[in-house]
Amino acid sequence: MAMGVTDTILLGSLGVEALAVGGIANNFFFTTMVTFQAILGGVGVLLSHSRGAEEHGRAASYDGPQVMSAGFALSVLVFVPCLILLLFSGQLFALLGEPAEVVQHGNDFIHILLYSLLPDLALIGVCRVALPSLGYEAMLLWVMPLMAVLNGITNATLIHGWFGFPAYGLFGSARATTLTGWVIGLALIGLCLCRAPLRKVMKLVRVRWVVLKELLRLGGPMMASAASEILLFQITTLRAGQLGTQSLAAHQVALNTASLLFMVCLAVGQAANVRVAYWRGAGHMDQARRAALSALGIVLVWTFATGLLLFFLPDVIAKLYYTGAPPDEATFQTTMLLLRIAGIFQIVDGIQTVCNGALRGCGDAMVPMVIGIMSYGVVGIGGGGLLAFQGHFGVEGLWIGLASGLGVTAVALGYRLYRVLQRA
Numbered sequence: 001m002a003m004g005v006t007d008t009i010l011l012g013s014l015g016v017e018a019l020a021v022g023g024i025a026n027n028f029f030f031t032t033m034v035t036f037q038a039i040l041g042g043v044g045v046l047l048s049h050s051r052g053a054e055e056h057g058r059a060a061s062y063d064g065p066q067v068m069s070a071g072f073a074l075s076v077l078v079f080v081p082c083l084i085l086l087l088f089s090g091q092l093f094a095l096l097g098e099p100a101e102v103v104q105h106g107n108d109f110i111h112i113l114l115y116s117l118l119p120d121l122a123l124i125g126v127c128r129v130a131l132p133s134l135g136y137e138a139m140l141l142w143v144m145p146l147m148a149v150l151n152g153i154t155n156a157t158l159i160h161g162w163f164g165f166p167a168y169g170l171f172g173s174a175r176a177t178t179l180t181g182w183v184i185g186l187a188l189i190g191l192c193l194c195r196a197p198l199r200k201v202m203k204l205v206r207v208r209w210v211v212l213k214e215l216l217r218l219g220g221p222m223m224a225s226a227a228s229e230i231l232l233f234q235i236t237t238l239r240a241g242q243l244g245t246q247s248l249a250a251h252q253v254a255l256n257t258a259s260l261l262f263m264v265c266l267a268v269g270q271a272a273n274v275r276v277a278y279w280r281g282a283g284h285m286d287q288a289r290r291a292a293l294s295a296l297g298i299v300l301v302w303t304f305a306t307g308l309l310l311f312f313l314p315d316v317i318a319k320l321y322y323t324g325a326p327p328d329e330a331t332f333q334t335t336m337l338l339l340r341i342a343g344i345f346q347i348v349d350g351i352q353t354v355c356n357g358a359l360r361g362c363g364d365a366m367v368p369m370v371i372g373i374m375s376y377g378v379v380g381i382g383g384g385g386l387l388a389f390q391g392h393f394g395v396e397g398l399w400i401g402l403a404s405g406l407g408v409t410a411v412a413l414g415y416r417l418y419r420v421l422q423r424a
Helices: 002-012 016-055 064-087 089-095 100-133 137-160 170-193 196-201 209-242 245-282 285-312 314-321 329-361 366-390 395-423
Strands: none
Touching (some): 016 064, 016 089, 016 100, 016 209, 016 329, 064 089, 064 100, 089 100, 100 137, 100 170, 137 170, 170 196, 209 245, 209 329, 209 366, 209 395, 245 329, 285 395, 314 329, 329 366, 366 395
């Protein structure tokens, strides 16, 4: 997400059109990739569960090499449909009525990013879910910020032509992001192979159908649940584009800011997933409940603090993005309004993320999927569309729909988590 925010800020120096095109192209590529990547979530659950069992004298259901080999195989399998979908991004933009410059330049931008799809899915994707489950989360703590810094430097270099390189403008950002994906993906695998315990776990063995089937049982609903949430934001972005370049630019700024702050909530939700699965494997459900409640407390503190920042200082944040030609007053005011709404809805977004992570750690993936599809589809997309177009609230109506959908999901998942942990 830091990469996406950096890209958006640097593209903002080229003007509102470049900001809108680069923002929607980056958003569509990475959200599509993350949707397919979510199917790998079962890898982390199985590894955490097995680790908890082994460290507390219980029999583990699966060993590490079996899970990792099946995880790599699954990442290659989902690469193909993800690639096909992204290849037709231009046609999808046109079908949804996006402006001509978004259709043409956005499609070209995504086609450059496609060269980084394989390392994003099969290398970074597998490592991102496996390393925390194996107790090596510190490796991500050092490598992923390096990825953001490297991406920022290469983006600035290829966009503006620093250090004697050509100035590629808008498409320099796509080239830089692609290069960064390969460098960091290979670096992560190299670091893993340098550590004997990880090298042992990552030793590829014959893929067993029983393991792959279990990953699909867990990961399939996770992917569908992630798709429903991501589609809520993706469709909202595409609809913002239908309202004009100014609305789309304001939407991109607010979405990038909220998404960056949300990464803390996502990380805590993933930690809850790992710890709940670990203690469940160890047979200590009292510790699993404590882990879930601790995660909720952390997220509430974070979202209330950052929500106050977004609500009372939206002008300061907006000015960070519009570093080139200043936008018109209406665009700037719309941006501030959306940032204030984001400050409110990120609280419920954080709650639903932690509840979802804890439920997945309990092996409960199907019910959260149904809750997500219903609330995001009916309340978020349906309600937001009615407010924006029939109610004439414009992009503000789309964001009220976002907040409402996330709020319903938070309440439903919170109740589901309470029932699951009480029964355990």
